[in-house]
Amino acid sequence: MTTLTDVTDSATAKGEQTRELILSTALRLFREQGYGKTTMRAIAAEAGVSVGNAYYYYSSKEHLMQAYYDHLQMQHREAAVGILAEEKSFTKRLSGVLESWLEVSEPYHEFAGTFFKTAAEPKSPLSPFSEQSKPAREASVAVFRDVVEGSDLKLPADLKAELPELLWLMQMGFVLFWVHDDSKDLKRTRALIVRSVPLVDRLLRLTRIPGVRGVVNDLVALIRSIRP
Amino acid sequence: MTTLTDVTDSATAKGEQTRELILSTALRLFREQGYGKTTMRAIAAEAGVSVGNAYYYYSSKEHLMQAYYDHLQMQHREAAVGILAEEKSFTKRLSGVLESWLEVSEPYHEFAGTFFKTAAEPKSPLSPFSEQSKPAREASVAVFRDVVEGSDLKLPADLKAELPELLWLMQMGFVLFWVHDDSKDLKRTRALIVRSVPLVDRLLRLTRIPGVRGVVNDLVALIRSIRP
DNA sequence: CTGGTCTCTTGAACACGTTCAAAAGCCGGA
């Protein structure tokens, strides 16, 4: 039965099945017992393969997390486009994207701490600033570009060009906050997002004031200059 | 000889000597070979004690790093007070403190990545936001309070009260940047600091403009509200 | 001097992530 379902995939299907079995087993165990308490031996046993075989497909425990991370980001992007199709107001677009991220990520909040830990290391491929995560990063920035471009926001061109990346950076800050947030139902992170969005909006409107404009220009120039 | 040097300490001196021998050995090896490649067995062997004995004094490898971190922070604070005694201008005080931090930390830049990694985990005692590092954090904020209070800066009282903590947060951002900075001689981090300080200064002066003031008030209120 | 109770010290043992040489399947061509 299954061998006939998809002719195009069947060439690689054999190994791929095991690959995905291992991944899904790993993610389930991560969710159930946390990352630290889930051993590679347990993943292998639960998936019905040998330890070495798990390493044949995923060269480290971290790579299993990487795979999860990609999966999550894709989910978020899908949720985001749904929202962006409906809203025109900048604030609503922005908060929609941020809140949908929170929603998608919520089931993994506890586990995210460990993920964050390995992502923090500069050399780690999971670092949001690393070369390896460049595609994922640019995809995220693209979402924020969409937030800006598709909105009613009026801004000078150079600031508008820089804004998506700044918003992405802001979101990184929110992620940092979220990871450390142990309040009930993530109340504090929710409050942060709800209150930050209108503030950003007001802040951006302020750039029309001449005195403010100069400082903002310098800020943009600074950010440009320190990029690698 | 040594047994007579310090009567007050001699009660605890016996264990303390071993404790410090282990710490200094560990830090040396961390510097020489990096954190990851330094094994507890190597530390113990080099210090001439057993592995279990090292664990008697430091309950984990992380704790050895914690100790290093405290040491470094103290060094920085000492360097900072020296600068703050001489300068009155806000910008010079601020950049003096930031640059002295850079100077003190520079020898440990590579090793800092690993440190940062474990510090990023929310539950880790090394996290800058954790309960355990509260004393160290408050001591750091106090330095920035000194930067503000002892300067010629004129600001509304409520913003001035919040400013030290904001500056501390900014420094956390700089640390994050620094850890990821692999440019020659840390050029990019230096540029960031040099260019950020006058910008902060100008930003603070902007708060006199009525329209800006309102937004800043809201920002301060937001920060207050999301604190745990 | 003896016994008891601390603090300090030891190294074998454990659990885990990871590696690797060898075996097992698989497949296309002689």
Place this chain on the structure above:
DNA sequence: TCCGGCTTTTGAACGTGTTCAAGAGACCAG
């Protein structure tokens, strides 16, 4: 059918951080 070269699979073995039961010293009371 058998061979040769691949992909896949195996599990024992290694190195590491960490634990722990047992011992060694120090010190004091009797």
